[in-house]
Amino acid sequence: MTLPTRDSSPDALHAAMVRRLARSGNVLTDAVAEAMAAVPRHLFLPDTPPRMAYSEQDIITKRVTADGPALSWASAPGTIATTLEQLIVLPGQNVLEVGTGTGYTTALLAHLTGMGGHVTTLDIDPDITAAARDVLTATGHTTITALTGDGRHGHPDAAPYQRIVAAGTWDIPAAWWDQLARGGRLVVPLRLRGASYSIGFAHRGDRMVSDTIEPTGLTPMISGEGERTASIHQDTLVCLVWDHDQPISSAALSGVLHRDRAVAVSGVTLGRNTPVDGIWLRLAATEAGCCRITARGPAVTSQLCTPAIPSGSPALVEEDSLAYLTLTRERYGYAHVLGAIGHGPKRHQLTDRIIAAIHAWDRDRTAAPTITLHRGTPNTTRTRIITKGENRLTITP
Template sequence: MNDTPTLDDLRNQLVDEIIAKRPLPAPIEQALRTVRRDLHLPGLDPATAYTNRAVTIKDHPNGPLALSCASVPSTVAMMLAQLDPQPGDHILEIGAGTGYNAALLAELVSPDGQITTIDIDPGVALHARQALNRTGYEHVRVMERDGLKGAPEYAPYNRMIATVGLWDVPASWWQQLADCGQLVLPLRWRGQTRSVALTRHGDTLVSDDMELCGFVPIIGQHGERTTDPAHGTVRLHHDQDQPIDPDQLAEVYSTPPTELWSQARVGSEETFDGIWLRATAFDDTVCRIEATKQALEDGVRRPAIPSRSPGLVSGNSLAYLIAERENTDPQRPSRLGAVGYGPDGMTLAHSLIAHITAWSTDRAAAPHMTIHPADTPDSDLPEGHVIDKADSRIVLSVTGMGV
């Protein structure tokens, strides 16, 4: 008797794993059980193709991140649920990747829908085209195109989805999305990325949902900056509108750290990224701190997650999230706190403790987001915290989420 799982077995096991953690609408579940991810990843062992992880399909020649990759299947499923494609929909996808997501979209909008997927890299676009042909989705339109420009010749679209990270909503996309149409994109602000589901209402995009995610950034947007206050071992990732000066921070780690602890605790499987999200709705000093192994060996206090933890930076001082495991609560063994460096490190640490404490009282709460064209005057913006980008103005509304 042969107990080796078939391709159908592998695919169904993956889908079972995904829906055990997040129930999905029946059409999306069926699409995931139908489309063969292994055929979009030729040469990869099928057992690996059907694991819940990302797969790089093209390395970036000028950086550590991939140029293109097949996204984590559970993230693909989550974003499809946010987009909620319907039969007959006309959808634009930015970031063709392997073509797998376009095939799923084609399943969901058939028989009368249209899918257009675009990618700036000719090799990636060719890969997607060949995979879609190989899997029976020849009718999906694949274009080699700068994703920031969209595909206006086939607009309007009643749904758009980006499978690359965006720092801003490009101005060219606004008129390509039909009024009342849905847009899902991995949007980055203050060093963190959320898959944001938005609905267009005239000249305003209104958020319906936000989910934590991570994506390869789109080519051509340069709104995020990296500041290095520790000579290559600690990096701060922040937005261009934040006045973070590396010269002011040059000696920040020469000062003794100040640690403060909140009463908030988390379990080993419990996310605390909501602290970061809610802080961005109040505080313009929020950014991401990345500490290398060398930094930790040099004595820098370990951030809660060394590669990506929220921090607050002002002038010549900073503070960031830390965690410490204790044995007093087996359900939530890790206590959250803040460490501050620099003359105002204590003040910033107190601010971060306030964000942690407020988050801990309602851990599922999230700010409401609206996005407006860059030329929208202040008088036409709703009440809330404004973050200005190159092509848009983001307003985070925090009703009921006081600090």
């Protein structure tokens, strides 16, 4: 988290945020830079100190209970800027936003569409909608319609939309397909094999094809469909998250971390803050048992389970065996070496497959796979098909 240290007035903090986003690469186009400079973020976070409002962090704005999980939050400015760059909003366009939040992103969208465009924003929580509508009205935004409703149904009265941007979801509702104009763009954080990626899709009739993929942690829509979560160790120290279409049984993995163990080292080094999402996507594209493993502090410190990222790392499951991505520190320096740890009868095969994915990723770390959503079942035998509700998804590495 970076906090400005000089002039702490809202205007100065706002200007510093815009400069920071330009240096970081989150902002690439003049249009997004101008929008970020034109809309004061602190006005949409009235209960948050301006220094925090303009810092690079997510800010929780509503919880289920006073000390419960977050129900809504304002994503960090860099995340929002990246989303806007993926969306490529043009003046005069009709835009649907699913998940209003504070209304800050709504205002940015309105700036990008201009007076000739329109933004419809939906949120399922009437309190969130009302608060956002108030601040949008107070800040003079007249080309926005803020409504309360289930975003999965979209808003057909104002369709078609040239752009749709949504909160995180596990699947793409049929309404979004129907309400997005052919050739339009959809940007959505999509849950995939336990990970979440902000994906920019181009609508091509019976397909949506990705052209940008970014790791993300945006607010999920309220829906539990599609994913399964289960502990594989007592006291929920270690858990797996997988999709409903996967041949994974938590009962078969009970006690797996105490079975025979294999450790494989790739020799591939990883610098500080280097993402491993490319490895995860390669595994998702090729492995039926690719999922997410999480480990709480006591499991990590006791060496019971040491994923590369304890809050969520890629893992492979096959029947009663498990392997996951891990890191070991080099003896000298700050770099880490990627590897895999496996347990169970097929531990060696699973760790070998993770190591192969690491090496494939290392040969071209900037390579972006293509994710394609299909309405119905695609005609292919060469690519693994991932089932998501009524949609099917394929990944081409």
